[in-house]
Amino acid sequence: MSASILPSDPQLTRMPLTRMQGRAELGFVHVDGTDRLARLYQRAPLRVLFPDPPQDEPPHAALVTTSGGLAGGDVLELSVHAGPAAGAVLVGSAAEKVYRSTGPDTCIDVSLTVDAGAALEYLPQETILFDGARLRRTTRIAAAAGARLLAGEILVFGRTARGERLTHGLIREAWEIRQDGRLIWADALHLQDDLRAVLDAAAGFAGAVAAASMVVLAADPIALRDQARALHADYPGRFGAGLINGVLVARWLDGDAQRLRAAFGETWKHVRHAALGRPARLPRLWDI
Template identity: 35%
Template sequence: MPANCAASAHPIASTDTTAWEAELTLGFSQRGDKTALLNRAHRGPLTVQRPFYPEGEVCHVYLLHPPGGVVAGDRLTINANVESEAQALITTPAAGKFYRSGGGEAQQTVNLKVAEHSSLEWLPQETIVYDGARLSANMHIELAEQSRFIGWEITALGRPAAGEGFSDGCAELNWRIQRDGRLFYLERQHLDGQAFLARWGLSGHSACGTMFVYPATSLHLAAVQELIGDEANRGVTLIDELLICRGLDRQADLLKGFFERVWGVVRGDMIGKEVCLPRIWAT
């Protein structure tokens, strides 16, 4: 596989002439009976709404990207640090959109750090990668030994509802997970037109996703296996307390629905609470 997203032999001209470089840093700390967003700093068009507390102490935060889409040359960086005893949930109000490119690459980097006895739920809505777009997405997660983490990333290639497939573009999706300061898990996916169609790739499915849960047990594995049953294009495995769920689907919302059901299976043990859907998902 290529090491990065190379320019197409027939590049699609982009009408966007201004590239954004934006960075957002969030810090969560336990204060009294709830988690507070005590550190919030941003540069460029990347920010958050005020925190919400629909279930008491867990701090729900919604990431906002006012331009509404990402073009070639844009660089977005999101940093989140959850201190000891804090509980945070981060999501987005809508799908992220990466538009077609004339050959340049858009970059998104997410750095998450979860301290001892704290929890983070990273639950963004799907990322839509338009045909002809070039995306490099990197997830760096630092977990303490006694931390708790639930996170997913859902990628939609092309726009099937508009009759658009994914023949001219690529997405580099990289996960790097550290536990107690040591590399724990490393994954790299290269998705292009060939991978989109191939049986060894997505086999024409427009949506693909990965979900991680830590720390998980064989009981969680068995529960998710039972949830999946004979359902096609779903899978789950357990690697040294890291539960990894994967899925393919023709629509991103169907895949998100599957991950939500898995969330419902594991959240009680991970967070100590039943699922509480972010209110922004209903708007």
């Protein structure tokens, strides 16, 4: 007679957990005056949908995590290549949830390649970190001279709508931008174990429940910086924008996640118009 495995049975703790390894690869080309999808590979739970873009927009690709969230040990890999003069917009279909981990890290690797004359937007929605989540995310950008890029991320520290506060876990958020093979900007945020101490510290996150970053490669970064600063003249949260080796880097901290999202989106609309010549609006999915 076989023995049943009850929740308290030590056999249960030794059973390997099922981990997900999702991957998506996209390539865009500009042919006969039109931007087109040239390559698509996808493996669950990372899927890509292609909503019809407005007539004055390049192709839109919507990223979907079909599992409904990520747990410890899960891996997502995204690779996007915008060929010479090609345009594309990548947008998250919904907020990404990273659940509490029993030990392993959740890993997200993003690789964006933008060739000469290309213009790429990478606009995920918020990443919501449940208490105890362990996230390692790396975004690597390889751009040619003359390429234009608008990319960003938003982190929410806990399920704020339920009053949850992020107290422990791991946050590793790293960025790297290379232009024609030369490293021009790199940055990494690393918080581990007692997260509350840093999130509450006046010299840290000062009690913020959300943080965001935006990076821009464009022809006139000084004008874009000044425009971004002017948009936040009356912003009650914390905002800063500066230039490093021609890269515009903008950052937000706020005690209100919805207010940060609104400020981030408003900035995105104006910057995309000034930097990429696209209409000052957000994709329909993101603007819901």
